[in-house]
Amino acid sequence: MNVIVAESETERPAFWPAVPAVIAILLCVGLTAAVVWTGAEPSVATLQAKAAAAVARHDDRTAVLYYRHLLALEPAQPAHALKLALAIDRIGRRDEAIAVLTAVAPVAGSGFGPAHLQLADWLVSGLVLGSKGDRAGWDIARRHAKAAQNDPASQAAATALLEIVDGAGR
Amino acid sequence: MVPPAVALMFAAQVPLLWKFFIDLWSRPQYEFFPILLAAIPFVATVCLRELPAGDLRGGWGVATVVLLASWASLALGGIFYLRWAAPVSTWLMLAGCVWALGGRRLAITLWPVGVLLLLVIPPPGQYDSALLVSLRQLAVACAGRLLDLLNVPQFTHGAVIDIPNDRLMVEEACSGINSLLAVLAFTILLAFWKRLPAKSLLLLLPAAASYVFWANVARIIICAVAKQRYDVDLLTGATHELLGIGLFASCMALVFSTEYLGQRLWQWDEHAEPSAAELVVNRGGIVGQKAWPWCAAALVFVLTGTAVTWRTAGAWRESKLPPSAAFALPTTLAGWNRVDDSDKAPERAEISGRQHQLAQYRRGALLATIGIDYPFYGFHDATTCYALAGWNIEDRADQPPKGDGPAVFDVSLRRPPLSMGTMHFALCDEAGNWWRRPADSGANSGLGLKLRLSRERAMAYPLAQIQVLRVGYDALDAAGNEQINQLFDEAAKSFAAKVKAWHEGKLR
Numbered sequence: 001m002n003v004i005v006a007e008s009e010t011e012r013p014a015f016w017p018a019v020p021a022v023i024a025i026l027l028c029v030g031l032t033a034a035v036v037w038t039g040a041e042p043s044v045a046t047l048q049a050k051a052a053a054a055v056a057r058h059d060d061r062t063a064v065l066y067y068r069h070l071l072a073l074e075p076a077q078p079a080h081a082l083k084l085a086l087a088i089d090r091i092g093r094r095d096e097a098i099a100v101l102t103a104v105a106p107v108a109g110s111g112f113g114p115a116h117l118q119l120a121d122w123l124v125s126g127l128v129l130g131s132k133g134d135r136a137g138w139d140i141a142r143r144h145a146k147a148a149q150n151d152p153a154s155q156a157a158a159t160a161l162l163e164i165v166d167g168a169g170r
Numbered sequence: 171m172v173p174p175a176v177a178l179m180f181a182a183q184v185p186l187l188w189k190f191f192i193d194l195w196s197r198p199q200y201e202f203f204p205i206l207l208a209a210i211p212f213v214a215t216v217c218l219r220e221l222p223a224g225d226l227r228g229g230w231g232v233a234t235v236v237l238l239a240s241w242a243s244l245a246l247g248g249i250f251y252l253r254w255a256a257p258v259s260t261w262l263m264l265a266g267c268v269w270a271l272g273g274r275r276l277a278i279t280l281w282p283v284g285v286l287l288l289l290v291i292p293p294p295g296q297y298d299s300a301l302l303v304s305l306r307q308l309a310v311a312c313a314g315r316l317l318d319l320l321n322v323p324q325f326t327h328g329a330v331i332d333i334p335n336d337r338l339m340v341e342e343a344c345s346g347i348n349s350l351l352a353v354l355a356f357t358i359l360l361a362f363w364k365r366l367p368a369k370s371l372l373l374l375l376p377a378a379a380s381y382v383f384w385a386n387v388a389r390i391i392i393c394a395v396a397k398q399r400y401d402v403d404l405l406t407g408a409t410h411e412l413l414g415i416g417l418f419a420s421c422m423a424l425v426f427s428t429e430y431l432g433q434r435l436w437q438w439d440e441h442a443e444p445s446a447a448e449l450v451v452n453r454g455g456i457v458g459q460k461a462w463p464w465c466a467a468a469l470v471f472v473l474t475g476t477a478v479t480w481r482t483a484g485a486w487r488e489s490k491l492p493p494s495a496a497f498a499l500p501t502t503l504a505g506w507n508r509v510d511d512s513d514k515a516p517e518r519a520e521i522s523g524r525q526h527q528l529a530q531y532r533r534g535a536l537l538a539t540i541g542i543d544y545p546f547y548g549f550h551d552a553t554t555c556y557a558l559a560g561w562n563i564e565d566r567a568d569q570p571p572k573g574d575g576p577a578v579f580d581v582s583l584r585r586p587p588l589s590m591g592t593m594h595f596a597l598c599d600e601a602g603n604w605w606r607r608p609a610d611s612g613a614n615s616g617l618g619l620k621l622r623l624s625r626e627r628a629m630a631y632p633l634a635q636i637q638v639l640r641v642g643y644d645a646l647d648a649a650g651n652e653q654i655n656q657l658f659d660e661a662a663k664s665f666a667a668k669v670k671a672w673h674e675g676k677l678r
Contacts, residue, residue: 015434017426017427017430018427018428018430018431018434019427020423020424020427021377021424021427021428021430021431022431024377024381024424024427024428025377025380025428027384028377028380028381028384031312031316031384031387034315034316034319035312035315035316038315038316038318038319039315042318050323054323059334061334061335062323062334064334065323065324065325065332065333065334066323066325068325068332068586068587069325069587070587071586071587071588072325072327072586072587075586075587080587081587081588084587099642099643099644100588100643102643102644103588103643103644106644
């Protein structure tokens with residue numbers, strides 16, 4: 001008895017060579033969806049939470065990264081600059097931290113009160129421990145302390161610092 | 171008569187074409203072109219097997235127009251020092267010859283070859299560079315979003331990824347554009363070689379582009395995670411190259427797999443090859459050809475090609491300047507003192523020339539970096555490099571030259587969140603002459619054309635760039651700006667004098 005077998009049943013090509021393409025296409029679609037779902041930028045609240053968590057676990061380098069990102073998203077928020085400067089200072093880069101704070105609390109202008117207070121505090125610490133005879137340094141510290149007095153939140157601490165500065169000037 | 175004439179017409183374009191290919195080889199995204207050119211004869215053979223039966227009769231009406239366009243392109247390339255005109259001229263010349271030999275039938279048969287040759291010609295005006303920049307930034311942005319999902323702390327801006335311990339600059343090779351063009355070209359080659367239907371490219375090309383893009387995003391992520399978590403640098407060196415090669419090979423394998431998928435889903439049957447009997451029957455001849463049009467065309471091209479070769483003989487040559495160490499800047503410049511590397515500036519100048527040198531200077535509280543790099547062919551806009559490094563260009567003022575001095579580009583920069591920068595840059599040729607804009611030379615009329623031509627000529631010769639960068643957290647006051655200007659003027663004068671001295675043989 002002759003058996004006739006249809007050609008299509010015997011010559012069906014394998015599908016496995018196409019499997020990598022299927023997986024790759026699914027991955028591409030999935031990654032695109034993931035990026036779209038994540039959104040353009042992380043939210044301010046998310047970044048603040050991550051920064052606070054980094055500070056809590058003493059990971060100041062990571063905290064610096066998140067505060068830089070926050071400041072880039074909200075450049076008009078000097079509080080971010082203050083936290084950034086504090087984190088930079090904890091890493092050991094006080095000069096850079098002072099430069100960051102000076103950008104939001106310039107000697108000549110009004111600026112952000114707490115930043116003025118922090119600058120005055122750092123300057124006084126440095127002057128007390130180092131160059132007691134630096135008149136220009138004491139003058140800058142006084143100006144920052146006076147500027148900090150304009151902010152109700154830092155008024156008391158600024159007044160106390162001013163007394164130290166004036167005492168050093170006598 | 172036809173083959174020698176075509177050979178002469180092609181030979182007339184070889185000198186300028188050779189300079190074009192040397193430049194193309196220096197662009198990593200086009201390094202696939204030798205393989206593509208080598209594959210074209212095979213594709214042409216495959217195409218010619220499907221030539222319809224009968225004799226081939228040429229059409230000199232259309233061919234003349236196309237050959238005229240080819241000649242015009244070659245001539246303009248020589249007049250305006252445009253290397254890009256050479257492949258355009260060659261493509262048009264070949265198209266014209268095909269039409270002259272076999273008319274529309276032959277042209278339609280060989281259209282895949284025409285498309286493959288077009289892949290070797292970059293778009294004019296460096297639009298592919300603009301695509302490169304956009305693709306790089308998009309890849310970094312996507313990598314940043316995915317790193318957020320993986321809880322890797324990072325901050326992306328421009329083509330830079332800041333991680334807690336480092337700043338990762340995503341170079342061109344990581345942006346995807348280098349392998350994108352190569353993979354797309356080979357995808358098209360695959361489709362033509364296997365005689366797939368044209369609609370197959372509607373799946374293959376987007377799929378290939380997606381594979382390359384996401385593979386490179388994955389590479390960026392791997393490198394960032396390796397650096398952040400394990401302090402392993404995969405962005406430079408042999409590991410980076412191997413990773414790139416592996417990803418390219420994987421993408422090509424996926425393209426083959428996608429082609430197989432298309433065949434299974436939509437029965438993309440490869441065209442059956444004609445049988446031997448059909449080939450014998452199909453074998454026609456090229457008829458109706460006269461010798462004089464070919465001789466005339468060859469003569470015109472040879473004369474033009476000779477003139478173009480003579481005019482562009484010294485253009486786009488290698489830089490004759492020595493390694494950058496020969497241009498050591500003075501220890502004192504305009505009241506600024508040179509400092510060593512132990513007192514690093516917060517940011518360094520962005521330099522991209524093959525030869526480069528950086529030096530830092532201090533004056534009071536100000537710290538600035540001077541950068542020298544070369545060679546560049548054509549105007550090199552330094553602000554592009556800064557934009558890729560995450561800087562925003564806030565303002566740019568092009569200062570006209572004072573006397574024999576440079577035309578200075580004065581740029582204000584800002585990088586989130588707080589960094590502010592001031593940058594000046596200028597370019598000079600290897601004789602120490604400062605590059606100037608046509609507007610500085612009063613180029614507005616017939617005289618303007620002459621000046622424009624001389625400027626185009628100058629752009630075909632190597633240029634060197636000098637720049638000064640100052641970065642801080644505050645904007646410079648008027649006094650600080652003046653000090654930076656003085657530093658740049660003195661540094662530029664010193665550098666140009668040394669370049670000129672080298673050019674005149676006084677320095678060896």
